[in-house]
Amino acid sequence: MNGQSSRLWLAIRCSDLPLAALTIDDASTTPIVVAEKKVVVFANALAIEAGTCEGMDCTTAQLLTGCRVADRDLDKEQQVLNDLSEKLYQFTPHITRFCSSESADSGLLLEISSCLTLFGGLKNMTETINAFLVKTSYEFKMGLGHSEKGAWYLSFAGFDITGDETEALFLERLNPLPVELLFDYPKAMESLIKTGFRCFGDIARQINGNSLSSFKKRFGHDFIDALCDIFNIDQNFHQSSLFQKPRDSYKPQEWFEDEVQFEYPVTLVDHLKPAIETLLQQLSDYLRKRQQECQHIEWTIMDIYRHKEFFGVSSDTPQSYWTLLYDLTLIHLENKELPFEVDVIKLVCRHSLSLQNRSQVLDFEQARRRRASITDFAVTIAKLKARLGDDAVYKLSYRDSRVPELTNLAIALSEKSNQTLPEIFKKSLRPTWLMSPPEKLEERNQRLFWRGYVFLLVGPERVIGNWWDKPVARDYYLARRHDNLHLWVFFDLYEKQWYLQGVFS
Amino acid sequence: MSELPPDEPAPISIEQLLLREDTWLGHSGRFTNRKVVSTGYSELDDGLMNQGWPLNSLVEVCQSTMQAEWQLCLPALRNMPGLVALLNPPATPFCQAFMQVGIDLERLIVVNAAEKADFVACFIELARAGVGTVLAWQPEDQLTYTELRKCSLATTEATGLCIMFRPAEAQQQNSPATLRVFAQLVPGGLEITAFKQRGFLQKHQPRPVIIPLPEVWQPALPFYALNQKYVASKPQPKRRLASVTQLPVRGKS
Structure with missing residues (x-):
């Protein structure tokens, strides 16, 4: 076993988390x-x-x-652990979460070796943490160890922390712990009990006597890794302890929030513009410094009587610069009257993502210009969507179906259009405009009528299908209206009714 | 000692003014846009200034509801790079038809803006972005001259073809569009009359050009004649063969 580790782990096991979280x-x-x-x-x-x-x-x-x-409620439990991590961040930045897959035990593991001097030694630090935890409404069991798993299992033993603990003492304390604590590895635990192992000490003696290979053959790598962590065994014998496993650092959640208070009540959207610009520029700075970008921002306007109104602004593509968000915000406010005299305007950006790598293609022959795609007009599309709503801007795609109106699919601009037209439809007579749903044709003087009398020219093309949903049986005809407009009409064999399906134009 | 400049500038003659490059002359073509894309129809090209649809300008097509607008635009669209934005189309474009004629569906964007204010804002946005081609159908509310002027100005910043379809009645109104045509389906095809071209002095009544419609739209035989067996066994009277209109409506016979 390796006795060179300088790390010190404090396990905080929440023993009543499933109930306390509720x-x-x-x-x-x-x-x-x-x-x-x-x-x-x-x-x-x-x-x-x-x-x-x-x-x-x-x-x-x-x-x-x-x-x-x-x-x-697992989400609430994770939320509790998240809140605790946020609060314990004041003691150490190295916080990891431990959630058992087989039992309800969950908790946090704090690596405190680098923070001992700051808090006046181990005893003082653990007492401070304990005093802090007692103020919360949860029950805790603490365990100190030389490794993550070692500390976690020692939290079941309940030893007092004196400040004089050494790695040898930790290993000694681990020895009497029952094998049943390895419940996260149920198969290995069962086999160990059947083989006669009763406590961690038995496992340690077996490892000292016959090395790890016998365990590795029977229980696999996952369990061996756990044993190595518990007993602090370095598996890389050639470069013993040259490298230590890196510690995970807790990253507290960050979001942007700022507001501007006006010196006088604002009644016009135009007067909000400078404040909106300032706040968005601050957001842009915030994102740039963190190499991040965002897709959604939330605005809140308030008056002196604490009336509030929220509105969100979203962009299709993540933004790190402020101009597009400014334009989208103004589009949102355009043609709207402020509901009250605005005293404060607040900008919140809760979710941001790391800046994506952007690369530019070298294009000496301007070939790219001819292949302009929707991504080149992301800003324009975002502005159109902000004004009209997401559903008003779309692309078309083909969907395989016998029923014409079902073959036409409106898809989001980010999706790829299906353009594989079956051979049977490649030479069929198809109009450029589609009526979806089809419009009923009137019958006047025993003649068909749709904004004028309609005469049949070519047909029929029989379409039968969709029996699994709503059966369709139609006879399609090319028809001409009195003003020479060509129409695509059909006679519904079920309903005995004529419909207009499309217009040739 | 150098001579001092005279207090009053020398009078400029009208001839001198006319020689200036920035003086507009009705038929000089000095300020006309020479960037065009061929319409795909040689007869129509011949009737237009610079032999094609003007780019970076507003083209206005006056027609009653749906006519053969795709027949008019498709040849030009094939030659235009970039996207084709359909602003406020009168119905849904049928993707099967576009795939048949080889238009990439990835190029087509549909923007529904039924309100007049939204329509104008979106038209300006799309034109300025230089998306490629903008085909716009005027909403129900008539556009004012000011709104048309805004659209027209936006197209000067565009890089492609901008066509606005307006109702036939709009032909009687003033418009700042560079090219205005009237489209009407006639028995022989689609009749196009260019009644206004900026920088083109029309001395005579504009001559309409007829664009032929696809042959597949025309019936090869009269409707009755399709049923050869029936025709052979029971020849119909000539009067009834002339049209299919007298066919009893199906389901009612």
Whole structure:
């Protein structure tokens, strides 16, 4: 085993996270179990006293003890851990999350070796963290160790932290821990118990005696990696401890938020423009410094009576510069009256993404100009969409179907059009304008009428299909209106009705 | 001692003014746009200044509802690079027809702007962006001269073809468009009359040009004659063969 590690990990295991995350008011006075997929994953003290245990069917638990059953909410648990990480960031930047795949145990692992001097030593630091955690509404078990997994498993043992711990002491403390704690590796745990391993010490003795190879053959790499982490074994014997595994750093969530307060109440959109420009320029600076870009911003206008109005501005392509967002905001405000006298305007950009690599193609022959595509007009398209809505700007694509109106598909500009026309349709008579849905033709004086009398010229082309949805049987004709306009009409064999499907133009 | 400049500038004669490059002369063609794209129809090209649709300018086609507008524009669209933006089209373009004639669907963008204010703003935006070709159908509300002027100015910044389809009644109104044509379907095809061309002094009544329509639109035989067996066995009276209009409406017979 390697005794050179200088790292120190503090595990903070939230023992009641599934229940605490649900924020149930009478959790301390009522027996409550938290269930996931109808199986109890957590029971509070009152429920345990009443006879429930983890792994029990929730219906059985309810019938047996009359306890209340609450559904587990993993998102809320992650949110709690996220909030805790945010608060513990003041102690160390190296925070990782530990979530068990087999049980409800979750928590945080803090690497504190680099922060000990700042907080006056190990004992002082752990006491400060403990005092901080006690103020929260969650229950915690702490464990100190030389490795991530070592600290995590030692949190089940409940040793006091004195400040004089060494790696040898940690390994000694690990020895009496039962093998059942390895529940995240159920197959390996079961095999170890069947083979006669009772505690971590038995595993350590086996490794010292016969190296790791016997475990590796039986339990695979994942379990071996876990054992190496627990006992701090370096598997790379040729370059022992030359490199240490890098620590993950917690990155607190950042967002842009700024506001401008006016010296006088603003009633005209024009007077908002300088403030909008200033705020967007600040956002642009913020994004540029972090090499980020954003697609959506939120504006809030407020008056002195705290009335608020929100509106969002989105762009199809991520932006790091302010001009397009400024134009889109003005389009949004165009032709609108302010609902009240504006006192404050606030800009919030909650979500940003890292700047994408942009490359320019060298184009000496101006060939690219001829192949102009929609991406070249992203700004124009964004402005059109801001004005008309996303659905008003679209592209067309072909969809395979026997029914003409079903073959025409409106797709978003970012999607690729299907242009594979079946051979059968390549020489069929098709109009350039499509009526979707088809328009009914009138019958006047035993003649067809659509804004004028219609005469049949060529046909029919029979279309039958779509039997799995709404059966269609139609006879299509080329027709001509009295003013020489050519139409594509059909007679619906089910409805016995003439329709206009398209116009040749 | 140098001579001082005279207090009053020397009077300029009208001849001198006419020699200036920036003086507009009605029929000189000095300010006309020489960038054009062929319409694809030689007869129509011959009737237009510079032998084609003017680029970077507003072209106005006055017609009653839907006529053969695609027949008019498709040959030019094939020669134009970039996208084809359809602003406020009267119906949905049928992609099968466009695939048949070899128009890349990736080039077609449909923009629905039924409100007049949105229409004008979108037209200006699309024209200024230089997307390629802008085909716009005027909304129900009539455009004022000022709005047309705005559109016309925006097209001067465009790089491609900008055609606005307007109702036939608009022919009687003033418009700042560079080229104005009237389109009407006639038995022989699509009749095009260019009734205004900027910089072109029309001394006579404009001569209409007829563009032939595709042959596939014409019936090869009268409708009755399609059923050869029926015709052979029971020859119809000549009067009834002349038209299919007297066919009883299907489902009602």
